[in-house]
Amino acid sequence: MTTEAVTITVKRVAGSRNLLTAGVLVAICLVFTVLSPFFLSQANWINTSTTMTQILLLGIGQTYVIIARGIDLSAGATLSLSGMVSGAVMYNLFAPYDTVPEGTAALVGIIIALAVGLLVGLVNGFLIAYLKIPAFVATLGMLGIASGASYLLTNGQSLSGIPPIIGEVGNHNVVGWIPVPVIITAVVTVIAWYVLSQTRFGERTYLLGDNPDAVIRAGVNDRRHLLTVYAISGLLAGLAALVAMGRLSTASPTAGSGAELQAIATVVIGGASLYGGRGTIGGTVLGAAIVTVLLTGLIIIGVPPFWQVITVGIVLIAAVFLDQQKEIRAARK
Amino acid sequence: MSLALRDVSRTFGGVRALTDVSLEVNRGEVVGLVGDNGAGKSTLLKIVAGVIQPTGGDILVDDLPVSFHSPHDAREAGISAVYQDLALAPQRDVVSNFFIGKEMLRSGFAGKVLRRLDRPVMRQRVVSELNRMKTTLPNIDAEVRYLSGGQRQSLAIARAASWCERVLLLDEPTSALGVAQQAEVLSLITRVAETGIGVLFVSHQMADVLAVCDRIVVLRLGKVVAQINAKTTSPEELISYITGAATPLNTDTTEK
Numbered sequence: 001m002t003t004e005a006v007t008i009t010v011k012r013v014a015g016s017r018n019l020l021t022a023g024v025l026v027a028i029c030l031v032f033t034v035l036s037p038f039f040l041s042q043a044n045w046i047n048t049s050t051t052m053t054q055i056l057l058l059g060i061g062q063t064y065v066i067i068a069r070g071i072d073l074s075a076g077a078t079l080s081l082s083g084m085v086s087g088a089v090m091y092n093l094f095a096p097y098d099t100v101p102e103g104t105a106a107l108v109g110i111i112i113a114l115a116v117g118l119l120v121g122l123v124n125g126f127l128i129a130y131l132k133i134p135a136f137v138a139t140l141g142m143l144g145i146a147s148g149a150s151y152l153l154t155n156g157q158s159l160s161g162i163p164p165i166i167g168e169v170g171n172h173n174v175v176g177w178i179p180v181p182v183i184i185t186a187v188v189t190v191i192a193w194y195v196l197s198q199t200r201f202g203e204r205t206y207l208l209g210d211n212p213d214a215v216i217r218a219g220v221n222d223r224r225h226l227l228t229v230y231a232i233s234g235l236l237a238g239l240a241a242l243v244a245m246g247r248l249s250t251a252s253p254t255a256g257s258g259a260e261l262q263a264i265a266t267v268v269i270g271g272a273s274l275y276g277g278r279g280t281i282g283g284t285v286l287g288a289a290i291v292t293v294l295l296t297g298l299i300i301i302g303v304p305p306f307w308q309v310i311t312v313g314i315v316l317i318a319a320v321f322l323d324q325q326k327e328i329r330a331a332r333k
Numbered sequence: 334m335s336l337a338l339r340d341v342s343r344t345f346g347g348v349r350a351l352t353d354v355s356l357e358v359n360r361g362e363v364v365g366l367v368g369d370n371g372a373g374k375s376t377l378l379k380i381v382a383g384v385i386q387p388t389g390g391d392i393l394v395d396d397l398p399v400s401f402h403s404p405h406d407a408r409e410a411g412i413s414a415v416y417q418d419l420a421l422a423p424q425r426d427v428v429s430n431f432f433i434g435k436e437m438l439r440s441g442f443a444g445k446v447l448r449r450l451d452r453p454v455m456r457q458r459v460v461s462e463l464n465r466m467k468t469t470l471p472n473i474d475a476e477v478r479y480l481s482g483g484q485r486q487s488l489a490i491a492r493a494a495s496w497c498e499r500v501l502l503l504d505e506p507t508s509a510l511g512v513a514q515q516a517e518v519l520s521l522i523t524r525v526a527e528t529g530i531g532v533l534f535v536s537h538q539m540a541d542v543l544a545v546c547d548r549i550v551v552l553r554l555g556k557v558v559a560q561i562n563a564k565t566t567s568p569e570e571l572i573s574y575i576t577g578a579a580t581p582l583n584t585d586t587t588e589k
C-alpha cells in the first residue's frame with residue numbers, strides 16, 4: 001500500500017469507528033424494542049435520557065483525562081461528595097425554606113456542588129501533575145477519600161431536605177419531551193466538543209497524551225495543562241451531582257458509586273485509547289448512549305438490577321478487546 | 334561567526350566528559366562532529382542546546398557571551414536541536430507535529446476569545462516551509478506513525494530548522510535509517526544550511542560526514558584532536574584521529 005492509500009484507509013477506519021458504535025447502539029435499541037413494548041415509550045425516553053446525562057457528564061470529563069493519558073477513578077465518588085456537601089449546606093443553613101428564599105438556597109447549593117467537584121479535581125491534578133503520583137494511584141486514593149467523606153457527613157444517610165425547586169427543575173420536561181438536565185448536558189457537550197477539537201487547549205490535550213516528552217520539550221507548561229484536565233473532570237462530576245440531586249430531590253452518599261466504571265466504559269466504547277492521544281466527544285456521546293440504554297433497557301425487560309453492572313463490565317472489556325484486535329489486524333496489513 | 338565555544342569543559346562527578354573544547358559554527362556552514370563512543374559528542378550538543386550546563390569555558394553567540402540555563406534559553410538565542418527520539422506525536426498529523434507548542438490561533442474574536450486554532454494557515458505554513466527546504470512528505474494530513482523512519486527524521490529536522498534562526502544541532506540523524514533514507518536526510522541537511530542556518534552534525538558514519546560537512550571536528554576522550562576541511566580529508570584520516578592512531582599535526586588550528 002502507498003502512504004496515500006494507508007492514510008485514506010486510516011481516515012475511513014477512524015470515521016467508521018463512530019459508525020460502528022452507532023450501529024451497535026441501534027442494534028441494542030432494536031433488541032429492546034422487540035423484547036419490550038415499553039422501550040419506545042415517552043416515559044422510558046425521559047428516564048433514559050436523564051440517566052444518560054449523568055453518565056455523559058462524567059464521560060466527557062473522563063474523555064479529556066483519558067486522551068491526556070490519565071485516568072480518573074474518583075469521578076463517581078466526587079459526584080457523591082459534591083452532592084452531599086451541597087445538600088448538607090442547603091439543609092443546615094437554609095431549611096426550612098421559608099426563612100431564606102428558596103432560590104438563594106438553591107443557588108448557593110449549586111455553587112457549592114460545582115466548587116467541591118472542582119476542588120477535588122484540582123487536588124487530583126496537583127497530586128498527578130506536580131507530585132508525580134501515578135494517576136491510577138492518586139485517583140484511586142481519592143475514590144476512597146471522597147466516598148468515605150460523603151458517608152461521614154451524615155453517617156451514610158441520604159438528605160431529602162434540599163430546596164424543592166432543585167427537584168422541580170431537575171424533573172421538568174420542556175415541551176413534555178426534553179428534560180432540563182438533557183438541555184444542560186447538551187450545552188456542555190457542545191462546548192466540550194469545541195474545546196477539544198477546535199482550540200489550542202484541545203490540541204495540546206491530544207499531544208500531551210500522545211507524547212508528553214515532545215510537548216514538554218516544546219516548552220509547554222505540561223503540569224498546568226494536566227492540572228486543568230483533572231479540574232475539568234472534577235467540575236463535571238460536580239455538575240453531574242446536581243443532575244443527580246435534581247432527579248431524585250435527594251442528596252445521597254451512594255449517588256455516584258460505581259459511576260467511574262460507567263464513565264470509563266463510555267469513553268472506551270466511544271473509541272478512546274487508554275494509552276492516550278485518542279478519543280472524541282462524539283464517540284463518548286455514543287458510548288454513553290450504549291451504556292445507558294443497556295442499564296435502563298435491562299431493567300425494562302425485567303433482568304435483576306445486579307446484572308447491569310456485570311453487563312457494563314463485560315462490554316467495557318469487550319470494547320477494549322475488539323479495538324486491540326482491529327489495531328493488530330491493521331498493523332499486519 | 335554565529336556560534337563559538339571557547340575552552341568549554343564539563344565533568345560528571347570525576348568523569349571529564351569534555352576538556353577545553355573550542356569550535357565555531359558559521360552561518361550556512363555544516364560542521365561535522367565525530368568521535369568514538371563516549372568521546373563527548375552528545376554532551377557537547379546538550380551543552381549548546383541548554384540541556385546541561387558547562388563546568389567551564391564560554392559560549393559566544395555573535396561574539397557575545399551567553400549562558401543557557403534551559404533549552405528555552407538556547408532557542409531564544411536561535412539554537413535548536415533534534416534529538417534521537419525526534420519528539421514527534423505519532424497519532425497526530427504532520428501539521429500538528431510541526432506546531433507542537435507553537436499552535437497558531439485565528440485572528441480577532443475567534444482566536445483571542447474563543448481560542449480557535451487556525452488550521453488552514455498552519456497547514457499552509459507547513460507546505461511553504463517544506464517547499465522552502467525542498468523536502469516533500471507524501472501526505473501532510475497523515476498521522477506521523479504512518480510515515481517511514483526517514484520521513485519522520487526529515488519532518489523533525491524541517492520542523493526544527495523552520496523555528497531555528499541560527500544553529501541547528503543534529504545528534505546522529507541518520508543512524509537508524511536505510512541507504513535511500515539516509516540520502517534523503519543528508520540532502521535536507523545541505524538545504525537547511527543553504528537557507529543560512531549553521532548545522533552541527535554528529536555522526537558515526539564517515540561517508541555521511543564527508544558528504545555534507547564543510548568542516549569536521551574530531552573529539553577524542555573529551556578533547557578536540559583535529560579540525561579538518563572536509564573537502565581535503567579521507568575516511569582513513571578521520572578514523573586515525575578518532576582512534577588516536579594519528580595525533581594533532583596538520584589540522585586547521587583554531588585561532589584564539
Ligand SMILES: Nc1ncnc2c1ncn2[C@@H]1O[C@H](COP(=O)(O)OP(=O)(O)OP(=O)(O)O)[C@@H](O)[C@H]1O
Binds near residue numbers: 371373376
Ligand atoms: N549524565 C551523565 N552522568 C555521568 N556521566 C555522563 C553523563 N552523560 C555523559 N556521561 C559520560 O560522559 C562521556 C561522554 O558521553 P557522551 O554521551 O557525550 O558520548 P558520545 O560521544 O555521545 O558517545 P556515543 O557515540 O556513544 O553517543 C561518557 O564517558 C559518558 O559516560
Ligand SMILES: [Mg+2]
Binds near residue numbers: 374375376
Ligand atoms: Mg551520543
